[in-house]
Every structure is written in C-alpha cells, then in structure tokens.
Amino acid sequence: MKKFWRCFVCNDVHYGVKxxxxxxxxxxxxxxxxxxxxxxxxxxxVAEVKMDKEKLRAALENFTESNEFRLNPDSxxxxxxxxxxxxxxxxxxxxxCPCRLTTKDFAEDLKLVCPCNFLIHSTxxxxxxxxxxxxxxx
Amino acid sequence: MDRLIxxxxxECVHCRYMMPYVEQLEKEMxxxxxxxxxxxxxxxxxxxxxxxxxxxxxxxxxxxxxxxxNTKTNGALCGEVKYEKLKxxxxxx
Numbered sequence: 001m002k003k004f005w006r007c008f009v010c011n012d013v014h015y016g017v018k019x020x021x022x023x024x025x026x027x028x029x030x031x032x033x034x035x036x037x038x039x040x041x042x043x044x045x046v047a048e049v050k051m052d053k054e055k056l057r058a059a060l061e062n063f064t065e066s067n068e069f070r071l072n073p074d075s076x077x078x079x080x081x082x083x084x085x086x087x088x089x090x091x092x093x094x095x096x097c098p099c100r101l102t103t104k105d106f107a108e109d110l111k112l113v114c115p116c117n118f119l120i121h122s123t124x125x126x127x128x129x130x131x132x133x134x135x136x137x138x
Numbered sequence: 139m140d141r142l143i144x145x146x147x148x149e150c151v152h153c154r155y156m157m158p159y160v161e162q163l164e165k166e167m168x169x170x171x172x173x174x175x176x177x178x179x180x181x182x183x184x185x186x187x188x189x190x191x192x193x194x195x196x197x198x199x200x201x202x203x204x205x206x207x208n209t210k211t212n213g214a215l216c217g218e219v220k221y222e223k224l225k226x227x228x229x230x231x
Contacts, residue, residue, distance in 0.1 A: 077151050080149055080151055080154070081149065081151060083149050084147065084148070084149025084150065084177070085149075087149060087177070088177060091177070091178070092177075098147050098148075098149040098150050098177060098203075099147060099150040099151065099152055099153075099202060099203050100200055100201055100202050100203065101145075101147075101176050101177070101183055101186055101187070101201040101202075101203060102183075102201075103187065103190070103201060104187065121198075122198055131200070131202065132150070132151065132152070133151055133152070
C-alpha cells in the first residue's frame with residue numbers, strides 16, 4: 001500500500017510503497033519518515049503552483065521529451081484538451097480527461113487523471129494515440 | 139425518456155468532431171438526438187453514469203465521450219464513429 005513519506009532534512013514529500021533510500025532533492029540517505037496524507041497535503045502547499053494553459057503545455061512537453069510519444073501536432077486539439085483538463089481540475093478537483101467521465105469511485109477515477117497511463121489503451125496500441133488524442137506516438 | 143441520447147463533453151475533441159454528423163443525421167432521418175453535456179452538468183453526468191453497463195460495453199469498459207445511447211434498443215456507440223454506423227444505431231439495427 002502506498003504511503004506518504006517526508007525527508008527530515010529538506011521536507012521533500014514522497015508518495016509510494018517504499019521511501020527513497022536517497023532523497024532526490026537534498027541527497028540525504030535514509031532520511032524519510034512516514035507521515036499522514038493530511039500532513040503531506042499541508043506541506044505541499046508551500047510549493048503550490050497555479051497552472052495556466054501555457055505552464056501545463058510546457059510541463060507536458062517536458063514530460064514527453066524523452067518518451068516515444070509527444071503532444072498532438074494539431075495545436076487546436078491540444079488547446080481544447082488543455083482547457084478541458086484545467087476546467088476539470090477547477091470544477092472537480094483533479095485534471096480529469098475531458099473525453100471520459102468520472103464514475104464517482106475516487107480510486108478508480110485516478111486512472112482518468114491526465115496524463116493517464118495511456119500506453120495500455122487500445123487506441124494507443126491500434127492508432128498510436130491516447131484516448132483523447134492529446135498524446136500521439138512519434 | 140428520450141429515445142436517442144448523445145452524451146458529450148464541452149472540451150472533448152471527439153465530441154466536437156461528431157457533432158456535425160449528429161446534426162446531419164437529425165436532418166436526414168427527421169429524428170431528435172438529445173445532446174447532454176456531462177462535465178458541466180451533474181444531472182446529465184449522473185444520467186450517463188446510470189447507463190454505465192450499456193456504454194462501457196462498447197467503450198472498452200470506460201465512460202467515454204461522446205457516447206450515444208438508444209434507450210429503446212439499449213444499443214450504444216462510443217467515440218468517433220462513421221456516419222453509417224451512427225445511422226444504424228439511430229435505426230436500432
């Protein structure tokens with residue numbers, strides 16, 4: 001089961017089954033202690049970033065850089081989808097895919113948060129694009 | 139209950155792509171397809187969720203948009219589909 005962990009040196013927060021041996025932020029060894037979700041949420045507020053469309057586009061471009069996929073070259077499509085993702089975050093709390101609907105099962109709906117694990121989608125396997133078309137195979 | 143329903147998302151590119159075909163079908167067949175937006179209207183979203191079993195069968199287990207539900211035949215389509223397929227869905231074939 002995944003848990004929250006905090007580096008006691010620099011307050012780096014990690015969410016995972018195990019804590020990292022070496023903190024990727026400050027390099028401290030064996031520095032993590034388990035914390036509650038509430039603590040993690042509060043600690044992350046220190047670095048809270050308001051994300052607009054251009055910031056999100058840049059983050060996703062950075063994410064795709066060393067991968068076999070990239071953002072759809074059709075900028076109008078990307079624009080509309082990023083608008084939807086950000087609107088969903090504002091209205092529904094997370095960056096849900098605008099081309100699928102949540103089920104109201106929170107754990108299940110985490111699979112819909114963009115970028116989702118689209119490598120397993122049939123659309124990616126057959127046509128080389130994620131369900132909504134935001135990411136396409138190079 | 140409306141017989142033919144299209145569930146769509148305002149910022150869904152596949153929905154935008156399908157909209158002219160839906161309007162063409164309405165004109166050609168003289169039918170009304172009720173268009174319900176699901177990301178900005180919780181009532182519509184709940185109605186779509188109530189068709190989860192029918193929709194997810196044709197949608198790889200998902201509640202994808204657009205979804206087309208024929209409430210008379212319980213037939214459903216999902217995503218971008220060819221005009222002829224949409225017509226067959228409306229006719230209940």
